[in-house]
Amino acid sequence: MQFLSTRGQTPVLGFSDAVATGLAPDGGLFLPETLPSFAGQLDRLAGLSYAELCFEFLRHFATDIPADTLRGIVAKSYTKFAHADIAPLVQLDERTYVLELFHGPTLAFKDFALQLLGNLYEHQCRVRKESINVLGATSGDTGSAAIHGLLGKPGTAIFILYPDGRTSPLQERQMACTGANNVFALCVDGTFDDAQAALKDVFGDQAFRTQHRLSAVNSINLARGLAQCVYYLSAWLRLPAAARANVEFVVPTGNFGNVLAGWMLQKMGVPIRGFKVATNQNDILYRLFTSGEYRLGDVAPSLAPSMDIQVASNFERFLYYSVGRDPARVREVMHTFKTTGAYRFENFDRDTFSASRCTDAQIPGIIERVYRQYGYVADPHTACGFQELSPDRVSVVLATASPAKFPETIIRAIGKEPTHPTLEALKARPLVKHPLKAEPAAIKRFIEKHAV
Ligand SMILES: *Cc1c(COP(=O)(O)O)cnc(C)c1O
Numbered sequence: 001m002q003f004l005s006t007r008g009q010t011p012v013l014g015f016s017d018a019v020a021t022g023l024a025p026d027g028g029l030f031l032p033e034t035l036p037s038f039a040g041q042l043d044r045l046a047g048l049s050y051a052e053l054c055f056e057f058l059r060h061f062a063t064d065i066p067a068d069t070l071r072g073i074v075a076k077s078y079t080k081f082a083h084a085d086i087a088p089l090v091q092l093d094e095r096t097y098v099l100e101l102f103h104g105p106t107l108a109f110k111d112f113a114l115q116l117l118g119n120l121y122e123h124q125c126r127v128r129k130e131s132i133n134v135l136g137a138t139s140g141d142t143g144s145a146a147i148h149g150l151l152g153k154p155g156t157a158i159f160i161l162y163p164d165g166r167t168s169p170l171q172e173r174q175m176a177c178t179g180a181n182n183v184f185a186l187c188v189d190g191t192f193d194d195a196q197a198a199l200k201d202v203f204g205d206q207a208f209r210t211q212h213r214l215s216a217v218n219s220i221n222l223a224r225g226l227a228q229c230v231y232y233l234s235a236w237l238r239l240p241a242a243a244r245a246n247v248e249f250v251v252p253t254g255n256f257g258n259v260l261a262g263w264m265l266q267k268m269g270v271p272i273r274g275f276k277v278a279t280n281q282n283d284i285l286y287r288l289f290t291s292g293e294y295r296l297g298d299v300a301p302s303l304a305p306s307m308d309i310q311v312a313s314n315f316e317r318f319l320y321y322s323v324g325r326d327p328a329r330v331r332e333v334m335h336t337f338k339t340t341g342a343y344r345f346e347n348f349d350r351d352t353f354s355a356s357r358c359t360d361a362q363i364p365g366i367i368e369r370v371y372r373q374y375g376y377v378a379d380p381h382t383a384c385g386f387q388e389l390s391p392d393r394v395s396v397v398l399a400t401a402s403p404a405k406f407p408e409t410i411i412r413a414i415g416k417e418p419t420h421p422t423l424e425a426l427k428a429r430p431l432v433k434h435p436l437k438a439e440p441a442a443i444k445r446f447i448e449k450h451a452v
Contacts, residue, residue, distance in 0.1 A: 001014075001015060001032055001033065001034075001060065001061050001062075001063045002014060002032075002033045003015065003018040003030040003031060003032055003033065003222060004030070004031060004033050005024035005025075005026050005028035005029065005030060005031075005327070006024075006028040006029045006030075006031060006316050006317060006319070006320040006327060006330050007024065007026040007027055007028030007327050007330055007331050007334075008026070008028070008327025008328065008330070008331075009026035009028070009327070010024040010025050010026045010028065012033060013030070014063070014064040015061055015062045015063060015064050015065065015222075016062075016064050016065065016120075016124060016127075018030040018222050019117070019120055019124075019221060019222055019223045020124060020215065022215065022216050022218065022220065022221050023216070023218070023220060027334075028316065028327070028330070029220050029222075029314070029316050029317050029320075030222040031222075031317055031320060032061060035264070035267055035268050036060040036061075036268060037268055037269040038057075038233070038265075038268050038269050038270055039269030039270075039271075040269075041056075042237065042270065045233070045237060046237045050078055050085065050086035050087065050230070050234055051074055051075045051077075051078045051086070053230060053233060053234055053237075054074045054077075054078070054116075054227070054230045055070060055071045055074045055075075057226075057229060057230050057233060058070060058074060058226060058227075058230075061226055065123070069123065073116070073119045073120060073123055074116065076119050077115040077116040077118075077119050077227075078115070080104060080105045080111075080115060080148075081103045081104050081105075081111075082103045082104075082422075083100070083103040086103065086231075086234075087099060087100065087101055087103075087112070087231040087234055087235065088100045088103070089234075089235050089238045089239070089396070090376075092373075092374040092376060093374070095389075095393070095394050095395060096374075096389065096394075096395050096397070097235075097239070097394070097395065097396045097397070098376065098378075098382070098396070098397050098398075098399050099231065099235045099249075099396050099397070099398050099399065100399045101231060101398055101399060101400055102379075102399060102400065102401050102402040104145075104148075105148040105422070106141065106144045106145045106148050106174050107401060107402035107404065107405055107420060107422060107423070108141045108145065108306070108400060108401040108402070108405065109228075109231075109258065109398070109400045109401070110141050110142055110145035111145050111148065111149075112227050112228055112230070112231060113145075113221075113223065113224035113225075113227040113228055114142075114145040114146050114148070114149035114217075114224070115145075115148070115149050116149075116223060116227045117146075117149055117221060117223050117224065117227075118146075118148075118149025118150045118151075118153060118156075119149075120223055121134065121149075121150065121153070121156055121215070122150075122153045122154075122155065122156065125153075125154075125155035125156060126155070130155075130213055131155045131156065131157075131213060131451075131452040132155065132156050132157075132213050132215055132452075133156075133157050133158075133159065133212050133213055133214050133215070133447065133451045133452060134146065134150060134156065134157070134158040134159070134214075134215050134216075134217055135158075135159045135160075135199065135202065135203075135214050135215070135216060135217070135447070136158075136159075136160050136161070136199070136216060136217030136218065137160070137161040137162070137192065137195040137196045137199050138160055138161070138162050138167070138175075138192075138217075139162070139163070139166070139167065139192040139305065139306075139308070140162075140167045140168065140171045140305055140306055141171070141306045141401070142217065142218075142219065143160040143162055143167075143171075143175055143185075143217075144160075144171060144174035144175045146158060146160065146217040147160055147174070147175055147178060147183050147185070148174075148178070150182065150183070151178055151180045151182070151183060152180045152182060153182065155452060156182055156452065157182045157183075157184070157450060157451060157452045158182065158183055158184065158217075159184045159186060159443075159446070159447060159450070160175055160183075160184070160185055160186065160217075161186045161187075161188050161195040161198070161199060161436070161438070161443070162175065162185070162186070162187055162188070162192075162195065163187075163188060163190060163191050163192050163194070163195060164187040164188060164189055164435070166191065166192065168305075168405070168406070170405055170407075170423055170426070171405070172185075172187075172431070172433070173423075173426040173427065173429075173431065174426065175433075176431045176432055176433040177426045177429040177430065177431055177432070179429060179430075179432075182452065184434060184446070184450055185432070185433045185434065186433070186434050186435075186436045186443075186446065187433045187434070187435055187436070188435075188436050188437065188438040189435075189437060189438060190438040194438040195438050197438075198438045198439055198440050198443055199443070201440040202214075202440050202443050202444060202447075203216060205440075205444070208444060212447055212448075212451045214447075218313070219255045219257050219313050219314060220257075220313050220314060224257060225257060225260060225261045225264065225314070225317070226261075228257065228258060228261035228262075229261045229262070229264055229265045229268075232249060232261065232262040232265045232270070232272070233265055233270060235249075235396055236270055236272060239394070239396075243394040244271065245271055245273060246273050246392075246393055246394050247272055247273050247274075247393065247394045247395075247396055248272075248273055248274040248275065248276055248354070248390055248393040248394070248395055248396070249262050249272065249274075249275050249276070249396050249398060250275075250276040250278055250356075250385040250386075250389065250395050250396065250397040250398065251275060251276065251277060251278060251385070251398050252278050252280075252304065252307060252381040252382060252384045252385045252398060252400050253277045253278060253279055253285055253307060253312075254306055254307035254308070254309045254312070255309055255312050255313045255314050255315075256277075256285060256312035256313075256314040256315045256318065257313075257314040258398065258400070259275050259277055260314050260315075260317055260318055262275055263275060263318070263349075263352065264317075266352065267321070273352075273393060274351075274352045274353065274354060274390075274393065275352060275353055275354075276353075276354045276355065276356060276385075276389075276390065276395075277289050277353060277354070277355040277356075278355070278356045278357075278358065278384045278385045278387060279307065279355070279356070279357050279358070279384065280302045280303075280304040280307045280308070280357070280358055280359075280360070280363075280381075280384050281300055281302050281357070281358070281359045281360055282297070282299050282300065282302065282307065282308050282309060282310070283297070283357040284296065284297055284309075284310070284311070284312065285312055285315075285355065286355045286356065286357040288345070288355075289350075289353050289354070289355035290355055292344060292345045292346075292348075293342060293343070293344050293345070294315075294337065294342065294343045294344075294345065295341060295342040295343075296310060296311065296337075296341040296342065297310070298310075302360050302363075303360050303363045303364075303380045303406075303409050304358075304363065304380040304381040304383070304384055306381060306400070306401070307381060307384065316330065316334065318348075319333060319334075322345065322347075322348040322349070354390060356384075356387040356388050357387070358383070358384040358387040362387065363380050363383050363384065363409065363413075364409060364412050364413035365413070366378070366383040366384075366386050366387060367380070367383045367409070367410065367413035367414060368413045368414055369386075370383065370386050371413070371414045377403045377410065377414065377416075377418055378397075378399065378403065379399065379400070379401040379402060379403040379405060379406050379410075380406050380409045381400045381401050382397060382398070382399040382400060382401065382403075385397040385398060385399075402418075402420055403418040404418040404419055404420035404423055405420075405423070406418075407419075434446065
């Protein structure tokens with residue numbers, strides 16, 4: 001399988017190269033040249049374990065990795081999950097389910113992709129006999145999930161910048177208390193945007209980038225989306241036959257990566273009825289799916305911080321399909337959006353998508369209601385998914401994080417403190433963080449000293 005860029009000005013690449021490249025050189029995002037169909041295979045797939053299902057799915061895409069090697073990489077990627085089902089489907093009532101995606105090492109759904117990506121990097125190091133230094137900036141969940149994907153892996157080092165004092169204390173501990181000597185948690189003075197800007201500059205230095213074999217962690221890597229398709233498939237296969245065709249997945253959404261994965265799976269012949277894009281108060285995507293206009297707004301920090309985004313970086317993949325797979329149109333739309341901050345869509349898949357939006361003022365009330373109604377504790381991101389469920393569908397709400405990551409909001413909502421053994425254990429471990437100025441020169445000096 002080959003992978004093309006949404007902007008059409010990059011030669012197609014095989015899976016491993018597309019994963020290693022991340023963002024296409026023409027500024028576009030990689031997508032499979034063709035989509036396989038799973039329509040005739042669903043019965044056969046129904047009995048597989050999660051890891052086997054993931055392998056059966058990925059082997060259609062990762063065709064440049066020998067099957068046995070790929071099977072091993074996939075199996076290893078789901079060994080650090082604390083639940084036997086990996087992504088358990090919990091039934092709340094006749095029409096309502098929760099798909100729990102927080103049983104990985106950092107207790108949020110990003111582990112599904114970043115555990116796999118870590119093992120793909122390790123494989124790449126082995127094949128190319130080269131080390132790799134991974135670099136990223138985070139406002140919370142992505143950084144810790146990336147760190148836990150590479151923790152202790154030979155031939156790799158990971159450097160994650162985060163704004164000092166602006167991630168939650170637990171998120172900081174997940175990054176800075178790992179005890180691994182290939183992990184560097186760099187707290188910078190300034191905001192996430194300052195860190196991001198400095199990092200962009202470091203990556204802009206082509207010579208430095210090549211010399212240290214730098215690779216970026218971000219939300220647009222091809223492998224992340226593909227890994228995320230699998231839990232939709234797993235959930236769909238576990239639903240009662242009568243519920244399958246009427247199912248709407250409700251997805252707490254930020255960068256559109258998660259919901260895009262489900263939609264791609266639908267395009268691969270899995271008859272999912274629809275998706276609900278559930279945003280917090282930062283509602284660019286809610287506005288798009290209700291009005292047809294994609295227009296930049298301001299970002300206001302919220303109780304569901306991993307959904308606080310301004311531009312949904314994965315949206316360009318959806319755009320590519322929406323404009324009839326025409327890269328020239330994609331370039332035109334992205335240009336219009338960049339220069340005017342808005343774009344009006346004539347037609348997109350309206351039948352498949354619905355949307356909801358949830359303000360900070362509403363989140364604690366929803367957590368309280370869901371707890372009262374079902375005895376279920378939803379984290380603030382998942383709570384946005386419960387804002388309004390479609391009355392005529394079977395809803396599967398994706399639980400994207402463990403409530404234990406957000407104790408303040410949960411206590412406020414239901415008067416009880418959620419705990420989790422993984423997080424409790426972190427409190428006993430020493431915090432090792434490296435204070436740094438958010439300046440390219442300081443970052444480069446640090447990397448030169450610690451790179452592998
Ligand atoms: C990243 C994240 C989201 C948003 O996911 P996208 O793929 O960016 O839409 C939602 N909830 C949690 C807990 C997250 O970490």
